[in-house]
Amino acid sequence: MADSPGRNRRSRRRLRYSYGPYHDGPDPLAPPFDVRAAMDDIGRDVMEGSSPRQALQELLRRGMKGRRGLDDLTRQVWQRRRDLQRDNRLDGTLQQVRELLERALDAERDVLGRQDTDDARFREMQLDALPSDTGGAVRELDSYDWQSSDAREAYQEIRDLLGRELLDQRFAGMKQAMQDATPEDVEAIREMLDDLNELLAAHARGQDTQQQFSEFMAKHGQYFPENPQNTDELIDLLAARAAAAQRMLNSMTPEQRDELAELAQQAFGDPRLAQSLGRLDAQLQGLRPGEDWSGSGRFRGDNPLGMGEATRAMEELGRLDALAEQLAQSYPGARMEDIDLDALDATLGEQARVDARALVELERELQRQGLFERAADGSLRLSPKALRRLGESALRDVVDRIGGRRGERETRRSGAAGEATGATRPWAFGDTEAWNVPRTLLNAELRKAGGDPRDLDVTDVEIVETEQRTRAAVALLVDTSWSMVAEGRWVPMKRTALALHQLISTRFRGDDLALITFGRHAQTVELGQLIGLEGAYAQGTNLHHALLLAGRHLRRHPDAMPVVLVVTDGEPTAHLEPGGEAYFDYPPSPYTVRATIGEIDKLTGMQAAFTFFVLGDDPRLAAFMDDVARRCGGRVVAPDLDGLGAEVVADYLRTRR
Template sequence: MADVPGRSAYEYSGYVDGPDPLAPPVDLRAAMDRIGKDVMEGSSPRQALRELMRQGLPDRRGLDDLARRIWQKRRDLQRDNRLDGTLQAVRELLAKALDQEREVLGRQQTDDARFKEMELDTLPGDTGGAVRELGKYDFQSSDARETFQQIQDLLGKEMLDQRFAGMKQALQQATPEDTENIRKMLDDLNSLLAAHSEGNDTPQQFDEFMNRHGEYFPENPRNIEELIDLLAARSAAAQRMMNSMTAQQRAELAELAQQAFGDPRLAQALSQLDSQLQGLRPSEDWSGSGRFSGDSPMGLGEGTRALEQLGQLDALAEQLAQSYPGAQLDDIDLDALEEALGEQARMDVKELADLERELREQGIFDRNDDGSLRLSPKALRRLGESALKDIADRLSARRGERETRRSGAAGEPTGSTRPWAFGDTQAWSVPRTLLNAQLRRAGGDQRRLDVSDVEVIETEQRTRAVVALCVDTSWSMVQDGRWVPMKRTALALHQLISTRFRGDALQLITFGRRADKVELGELIGLEGAYVQGTNLQHALMLAGEHLRSQPDAMPVVLVVTDGEPTAHLEPDGDFAFSYPPDPRTVRATLVELDRLTGRRAAISFFVLGDDPRLAEFMDSLARRCGGRVVAPDLDGLGAEVVADYLRTRR
């Protein structure tokens, strides 16, 4: 703008050229946490993404909220209105015309006046029949004749307003010449549609028709197909409005239609038009209906627009639901949505589309060979960062330990011993200490035990750890809400080891009826299945295989479970299940536990639930292997596992 003395040289207004540069950025971390939680609960990545679009985020309205507002608008439309507005207006005008006519007849003292009063008294009881008979009646009152003419004009305008948008307003000051021009338009339109249905029309015919009658089509269709689409949508809405009325109301309107503009030709032309449109567009909803129960009466045109609006709202609700195959956010008619709910609704959908596009562009998803989506390593890292951050916050606020058993000392045994020295904290070597005492007493020293007899086990601090995290995937873990905490625990431990202790070797092992070594992505996407069995024996066997692959590293085994062992691997490779636990299952589990103990593995059991029998059994396992039992609550599971790994590693 030009400089003006005393005024600023700049003006500020809303940003209109593309996305708002000052809008808050897309919160990908919150979106990833939501998707990750759904995937861990058993949803596919595609389902999780769709659920995110449905629910939105705290600062972004989701599709469900928009759909709820659409359905609310639909309910309000039906609750506040009713469809008998035209019938009500005709009844009021009819009563007025009869009163006006009777008033004039009452002042006439002639036999002819008495006869006409009798004619009025014997009119049919239904509105349609009464208007039909009055169409042949010779009114004595000019006011009554004019009022009756209003009935005929109203019917004609309402019927045309049903099929042609804005026609009622255009005909407010209509002359007989105007109504005749409309009849000619309808005749030409029916001829054009008949030629089209037979395949005999040409573009020139359409152009000629629009040149003559284009004023009746403000939508300005570009070809006959667009014209048919336009007319069929309104004609179908008009039919749905009629379907929504009672049988008596439909009969009255059918009777009244013959009196439109005082000439039955209009009703005949419109009936022919409806029939042709239904044949040309059978896919339109011609049989639907709507239930209106309010106090505000709507005329035929308003009612048709209401049914048309209901159809648009239903279509929007379906688009927002995204429940049909191949559904995309691009399917949503933003113009119709803005018309229904305002500009903010349009912006909400655009923001959701931006969020979905950003997630895809950031490489959150990879494709499997079958075309389905899976979480990418990048997504798993982000989920791991979030899980580890939550655990770090919990650990920093924690005030104590929740362990029930502990054994071992700092460092790992080397296999040799040495005499105890002041300040040593290593465990005593009981066999060497007792042997030294016996040898000393054999030499004549009768003291039972002397400090010089004590030898301690030499240990060394290893710099690497080989870790097996065994997680229970039996149905009870899903049923009792332990599925997601278990997966978040695995995420956090994996993230910690892959970023802070990269030299450590972590193996994730799942065990239900059988045990399997799995990658992180497999575990996160694992769906709960109703398969009975807790095969701890097989899990410990696979953990042993992993420990043997890294013989120079400190062995660590972490077991998360909520049940006693109820399955084991038979020598022939089959899996045996029994509940209550079979003694053979317990023996097979103890064999594998003893093998891990022989490798001097640090073993910790994280027991979920409050089953006293399970707690007693796990305590016995911990005593047998010199391990630990921790009984965390679900919220503290991840913190306990990570803290135990760090403590053991130190």
Template structure:
């Protein structure tokens, strides 16, 4: 029998991972848009903040900077110098031990020569280049210095070279020197603009073992080498002047062959000419106590550069930035696979929001919520309103009139329903429920009834206060959610009704839902209810065959009115002229058969006195809801007026 093993899926995104939750993301964006953000900034804020199941860009950036700080706090860059010093001390100790028992003058001269060595490590190593060691142990320690320097020098320019250079032979040294010479010839030809395709192919055939990155052409080879070489240069820049001078002098004796250091210097010069955009002058302060060798230091500097590049990608602050720009392989190297999963899901979320048509491009080039997105926000807002109404004990009006006509929708029958049955769906439900038994039977749970709506139409004007006090007292978002819920109810349940949204601050204007949702709060004095009621009356006259409904949401008494020339006159406290003009417009609406319902936010006694006057003159009513109950109050009043 075949045996199967199961493990973690490694090849790309998890195919069984749940899809991104667009509704949750859209609610977050909608909340920010209604709070005054632009759709673009709301989307960017969502990407920065993330979702309950996915870390955002801010969290990933915080982890990047934490890793960067950890590298700098943990390490220092004098590891190679320390290793050379230790090997030199071992050589001197072994040599002096071998000389001590010898009584001849040559032994004493050698001891004096060793005692007179310069204090600097590089100078002492240079002085001993021609020294004839008596101790085999001392000679081996000194040879290790030359090998170490060669390994570190090459590791700082070629990734993974250090392990490959263990137990070097003179033949290996010559092979590396030949590779370096061929490499510099290739780079010089490329720098002159020559076609290096064939030369690159020959080079990789001979020396490909030194390049685990497996570049496909000269450009990729230059990219890999330049990043490493620039990191090595930044490491040198980060050292003190003394450390830098010591290392430069030591590297001249790498593998005991000064030609190798010369080839490395030529390589750096060629790469700097080919990639001047690399960071060749930067530095980083290393303040830890764990020493790094030259190769390890270059690796650390490359890590720091990669972390900086990732931080820039996550910041998304450059023109045309997209989440697809994030280097997921680099992110996985630095923060692990979990961070890559989060970044990939954020990218999928951004892409789905655009591809699903929830965000669209406005004529001026800006992003805005699409009608589809507004419908989804409206569904959520209406659902919240219904839940709030249930909590307050309000009954859900399932029909708008006994003598109704079908809306095309059905619902399960409940006790007390008098609507006609939807026979096809009822029978279908019975068949599906009893299919497993082989005998169809009808049960009360199978019954569905046809929803109806009242034949009469309504012309609805919702006037919302957009003065600065609405923003200041945190009434801005509840006001917008109320408009969303009412718009959703009318466009889905009472599609023959005509809804007009009117905003009023210093002036009033008619707006569509997208404008209202995206409206930003601005510092503007004035509550021009007079102008708002004028526009509401104009809407009611355009639909004279419909039942008129006027709903006003405000938190302040009228402080402005419209003059004949179209200018707005503002004064606080309100002028008698402003109040008279506003009341006169209420009377004009009453003549059209409209009662004005006012939803008063706050506890202003002057406002309460004025809205009571409006209610008495128009036959309307005054509601003083809390912010959580505003939507339920407005929608409930609309349904009450419609039933009346």
């Protein structure tokens, strides 16, 4: 009976959908990487003294949250390589031949022992006189007339095994195809090898044609399931296998190599097969000399591998070595795009592919967004956009710390006095400026006209931009003497400069900031120069020279409020002589102290607002700065390293107010 409409409606009402975490492999909706977090990591390394290129490479090696880096992936590749060599050995074919030979001789001796004839005794003497090495014994038995059918069958199995193994070294799937080979099958293989050698010889002379290749594949294509499309592809395929076979031989002892060489003459009972393969190997080595024909590997496990299996193991070692080299990125011109993701997936699994692809996309995205640029000397450096990103991060950390200390939210005021500029901007969380009502209502009407029925939404709100009524000329003087590096104050100093630069360039655009570093000498630097500055061992804290440069900056802005912020961890121990040389002495020379105080007095005469941020717990430095602050009417702040940026920014805002 057909379902009624009412019953169908009730069934539909019972349908329920449930949502949960994705379990079948990596989450396809998860973000592959966080560019902002990546830039924070790179910026931290650059500020610690790495070049941008080194910092990027270190990030890729280390990885990011939830994503393994190149080091972890490389470590897994090498572990796979060690396991392959630790668990296997290469003499599996020799071991099988020895076992078959022993079985054949035991069976033959058993039959001869039951025969009371001179011929039987003579045959026993023949068997006793066989060479001690396996290859020589198999060769001597080539013309022996076996009395035991079991022995004859075991000896024939040796020949078939050698033929299959030789072919399996060079042609995929040949061992299984030749499992029950007939003399006709062996003759077909020998004919294929002759035609293949003729094709390669013609190619070496430059006389082969696509038609010749097509005729060869039409006749012998069943032996090449990889389906090469031309002679070069065929050579590439065969040369890779032949080189792996040669590396396998190189990994064996000289005695084992000699045994295999002699045994190869007995493959399928026809020495012409080994001769054809030898000619093939020689041609391939001449056509592809760039393959690794001389490498080797040490296998020391308990699992014996046949010649074909051992060759495939050597091929896998080659793939693992190539993958490790790609992941190491240590060769000239290395790029993340070089990593073979398919090989990585086959070796370590899908998650490894996902992690590596995320790193590839991260490097590409960092370059696409223009976060790096080339300097005049060809080196890589952080772009202004990258410095802004780092500044935003540093300022956000500082504001969070200020807010946590004072119980305030982050504010986005453009000026402390709150004078309207005539411009508006969208409201953001934490803003306290007045709404621009006309703009807000207009936004709401435009949104409703687009089909949204809501009367008012938070995205409609625009606020009035304000600005500070006065300008400031700010000089941030940062100590770059060796003690700043040795005591772990290098990165906090740079992050402080980043945060202050970001604040002034985005919130107080009318202000003018000069960044001045001082060690044995002082210099005015751009933000990128300061961020990339490497710590160097140099004695001297030349505050005098830094104050000279600060005064030059302040005098260029006579209509601005002068602000001088000094970050240091040592007394001034150097000053600039009239000739431009730096004079250093410790303890501080009276001449150095006098010259430094003289510059402070000059800036005090310009009504500069001083704040000294004293790092460390040196009592001599604290006493000196207290005296200087009383002299110039400034402030002394002794922050911990984590709070340095917050103290400098907060002091700047206090001074502006």
